Amino acid sequence: MSEASVAVHADADLLAQAVAARLVVRLLDAQAERGQASMVLTGGRIAAAVYRAVAVLPARDAVDWSRVDVWWGDERFLPAGDPERNETQARAALLDGLPLDPARVHPMPASDGPTGDDPEAGAAEYAAELARAARPGHAALPHFDVLMLGVGEDGHVASVFPEHPVHHDTRPVSAVRGSPKPPPVRTTLTLPTINTAEEVWLVASGADKARAVGMALAGAGPVQLPAAGAQGVSRTLWLLDRAAAAEVPPRLRSLR
């Protein structure tokens, strides 16, 4: 697992612009290396700002979007098209304007989808979809070039919440009930699945995130503070605005 590094930007807008630029470069590098690229999306306000920033970035046209796989790290278990779904938000902010191959866009289950209103069946189906995309000879997961995560005030990432039973789920994808952040029923990649990504980027903006960010970087445990347990194979990058970085431990501040 990689050591975390931290980049701090002046405010939320610059943070979103910088993450958008990094994302385009990451996808370009992956395509240069592997002929294709994959990104795992998250939900929340800062993620939506990043997607909007990618949408208007001229360099986005350098990416061959028909060779990009799109996955989600978590989803709210609601009907397809519900405005609260992370998928709906990402499509509106970015995906609908990109020449993606629809077969490479892999939304998490909807409560009115083929697996019905059963989040367990939906999670199992998403695990099966991941397994179908796995590289031959590899574990039941595809290669994730970059996996982005927002960070909750309580330190949750994706829909892995502090002290929640999801921490004991050994499956790659979990159905979450009783989420403290509405809506209560969700689907999420579990932390071990998240941690197979080549790069994990934790993106946080605002003073209400400072405590969770500071504690995660100071070495809190993942059950208490799930963000502390998210790590990329070759890179773990915290992308923060100044307000969210206010409690970053001094030994990491030099990396700003």
Ligand SMILES: O=C(O)[C@H](O)[C@@H](O)[C@H](O)[C@H](O)COP(=O)(O)O
């Ligand atoms: O479904 C969701 O809500 C998310 O995927 C969640 O994990 C989110 O990323 C964080 O709660 C941060 O959200 P904000 O950026 O809005 O604070």
